[in-house]
Amino acid sequence: MxxxxxxxxxxxxxxxxxxxxxxxxxxxxxxERNCEIFWIGCSDSRVHADEITNSAPGEILVHRNTGNQVCHFDFNLLGALEYAVHVLKVEHVIVCGHYHCRGVKAAMAKPLTDLTFANKWLKQIKDVYRLHRREIDAAGDEKQRWDRLVELNVIEQVHNLAHTQIVQRAWNNSRQPLLHGWVYGLNDGVIKELISLTPDVQLDPLYQYDLE
Incomplete structure (x- = not known):
């Protein structure tokens, strides 16, 4: 069959x-369901938002891509984010990565031969590695370094969310949503929170939009 x-x-x-x-x-x-949560997760087939949170269909609006990235050139993600935040009025946006992420591991090595578009996408995670190379390389063995990059990638993507005009306008108008960075463990099945940002967070002025 x-x-x-x-x-x-x-x-x-x-x-x-x-x-x-x-x-x-x-x-x-x-x-009709009024989703309270917009979930940005990895495309990995082992990690499904509904299943690992024991949620019913319709409770979570989900967007997935390789490495759970928030890229400001990704109109697919930005369109979904804008709809979730400004139409559905979600209260929470979650970036959830997972340990043993193969996309993150690939970003720690040289570009993959003959995979043009995959290399372009993974470059964003490579940038996270480059920015935090000293901390990651000091984390221990290969698995520990891999795990730490998974975590730092999630944290960076949450900051990327906060740097969007979509989120900043919502914060200015309604004080929502809260932003969360989570990581899921394939070994124990447990999710842990790495970072949470509220509308009161002090952003670097370089990323602040003038919305008055």
Missing amino acids: KATERLLLENKAWVQEKLDQDPHFLDHLRQ
Whole structure:
């Protein structure tokens, strides 16, 4: 059986299982939901926001990319962020990375041969490594260095969020959202918070928009 055929069969089994548990499952799913959380996570197939937080469908609006990055040239992310913040009025934006992130590990080495666009994307994480190289290289063995870059990458992406006009305008108008940087452990399944930024955070003037 092809992998795609298996997925279609599993989908039917999943629907039936849900309906057996709750005959009104699809009715609930069609109802409008007011998400309170916008989640920026990694594309890694082992890390799903709903599953690792035990959340129901519709509770979390999710955007995923390699290395859970917040890049100011990524119109896909910025469009989703703008919708979440200014239309849905989410109360929290979470950047969640994970240990054993292969994108982060690849960024610690030389560019991958013949992968033009992957190299361009990973450059942003390479910049995080370069900025914090002394701390990362002093962290210990290869795994400890890798783990520390995962954490620092999350922290940098949260600051990147705070540097967007989208977030700063929302802070100016409604004092929302709160920004969080989390990291998920594949070894223990536990999420821990690395950083949290509120509208009162003092930003470097270089990144402040004049919104008055």
